[in-house]
Amino acid sequence: MKLAYRWAILIALGAFSAAPVFAEGDAERGEVLAYSCLGCHGIEGYRNAYPSFRVPKLGGQKADYIAAALRGYRDGERDHGTMQGQAVSLSDQDIDDLAAYFASYPNETIAAGGEQAPEFDKAATCVACHGGNGIGVQPTWPTLAGQHEDYLVHALKQYRDGVRSNVLMMPMASNLTDADIRALAAYYAGLKGLETTEK
Numbered sequence: 001m002k003l004a005y006r007w008a009i010l011i012a013l014g015a016f017s018a019a020p021v022f023a024e025g026d027a028e029r030g031e032v033l034a035y036s037c038l039g040c041h042g043i044e045g046y047r048n049a050y051p052s053f054r055v056p057k058l059g060g061q062k063a064d065y066i067a068a069a070l071r072g073y074r075d076g077e078r079d080h081g082t083m084q085g086q087a088v089s090l091s092d093q094d095i096d097d098l099a100a101y102f103a104s105y106p107n108e109t110i111a112a113g114g115e116q117a118p119e120f121d122k123a124a125t126c127v128a129c130h131g132g133n134g135i136g137v138q139p140t141w142p143t144l145a146g147q148h149e150d151y152l153v154h155a156l157k158q159y160r161d162g163v164r165s166n167v168l169m170m171p172m173a174s175n176l177t178d179a180d181i182r183a184l185a186a187y188y189a190g191l192k193g194l195e196t197t198e199k
């Protein structure tokens with residue numbers, strides 16, 4: 001992708017960045033709804049079977065990103081049989097409430113704005129959106145800090161291989177080698193940030 005095109009995307013996004021994309025949810029109602037989710041997301045180290053990777057941490061993740069991910073599964077735009085099944089019967093209100101709950105999960109590192117991250121060359125292009133400390137700089141851009149390493153590897157390969165489509169992430173991942181992906185995943189997983197919500 002041409003550099004000018006990339007900048008055009010960034011500028012276009014900037015123009016919309018002031019307003020939240022989704023309505024604010026009710027975290028208390030979300031906590032009740034989240035009970036069934038914690039069977040996987042609330043168990044530290046719980047794994048997806050094929051391929052094998054740990055289910056993503058949601059505690060402290062950006063609300064708008066969670067809401068977008070759930071709409072993606074529900075509407076069939078993001079592929080994953082189990083998560084599509086989980087999301088299929090959720091209303092927009094349920095999704096916003098669940099997102100508010102997971103985003104507000106008590107998390108001191110994220111509340112404090114994250115930790116100081118070491119310089120890492122391979123992450124130089126990532127910081128514009130995922131922040132110098134791995135915390136997303138816009139509500140719809142996910143926080144990577146503290147996420148499970150094997151889930152990050154899985155996600156980056158999905159963008160690179162065109163399994164998971166996103167106009168911003170596909171060009172970012174398209175030139176990454178397996179070694180780059182492993183290094184980036186290890187770097188972000190090693191930063192303090194996201195947590196497993198407890199059941």
Ligand code: HEC
Nearest residue numbers: 036037039040048055056066069070079080082083086098
């Ligand atoms: C049976 C286990 C299981 C259950 C139950 C489950 N999930 Fe998931 N969830 C997963 C797996 C595995 C993934 C990773 C899927 C992928 O690769 O896209 C995932 C991904 C997600 C993501 C995307 C995270 C990211 O970083 O992109 C969100 C958001 C999510 N789940 C929310 C929920 C909510 C809300 C519920 C309850 C309504 C729920 N999940 C129930 C296993 C589960």
Ligand code: HEC
Nearest residue numbers: 125126128129130140141142152155156166168169172184
């Ligand atoms: C222009 C902004 C932008 C840049 C630069 C960027 N990303 Fe992203 N990234 C996004 C957005 C937006 C998403 C969510 C896309 C979606 O919904 O699938 C995302 C998603 C991700 C995810 C999946 C997170 C999850 O929870 O599933 C990973 C991993 C990731 N990015 C890593 C990187 C890495 C590594 C780099 C640098 C090589 C990078 N990104 C550069 C915007 C960006």
